[in-house]
Amino acid sequence: MxxxxxxxxxxxxxxxxxxxxxxxxxxxxxxxxxxxxxxxxxxxGAIRGYHAEIDPAAIGRGLRVFAGVRLMRHNRGDVAAFERAAVQLPGVIQVHHVTGNYDYLLQVEVADLPAYEDFHANRLAELPGVATVSSYVAMKTLSGLQ
Structure with missing residues (x-):
């Protein structure tokens, strides 16, 4: 290159x-x-694809939350089960395996705070192996690509 x-x-x-x-x-x-x-x-593979950037609010996903997830155990089976389930959750835009205080950082987009409360309690916290979830609501998103 x-x-x-x-x-x-x-x-x-x-x-x-x-x-x-x-x-x-x-x-x-x-x-x-x-x-x-x-x-x-x-x-x-340097170019993986082309996409349209959609305004999340225009399609009913006006609240962006970053959820830090810690797993109870880190064996291959638990990690694989969590990853398979996490990427399938409605509203999950990205799942990152990270270092630091959390095992995973999820970008979640939902309609509003009550929708996130439901997502957190009834979907995310119920995933296999989840020990804790810490949520961070995005107040503004800036992009360095423009």
Whole structure:
């Protein structure tokens, strides 16, 4: 991967809908070699996909909460059972296995605080192996990609 590839990735990360012609202009290539590089980056897995960024509030998920989860035990079976169940929960956007005070950090998006209370008590706390959950409500989200 060279500087041109890194530039392509940086531009696509900010705007995945940019035309190949505009992308080529911005990185200083003609369209055909630019498209070959993009295809190579896709095939190598450096580009994993393209997506639309949706406003969570517009689809009834106006409350974003980060939930720190500690497990009771850390054997493979308990960890695998928790991971399988956590990624299936409605409202869970991302599950991160982390170091520090928690074993997992979950990004959860729900309609409002009562919906999160229900999610916490009746879904998250009931997952296999959960010992404790600490919740952090996001008041504002900033993005460094814009």
């Amino acid at each position: 060279d500087d041109v590839d890194r530039s392509i990735l940086s531009i696509l990360e900010r705007n995945g809908r940019i035309s190949n012609a505009e992308l080529a202009t911005q990185v200083g290539l003609s369209p055909s070699p630019c498209l070959r590089r993009v295809n190579r980056l896709e095939e190598s």
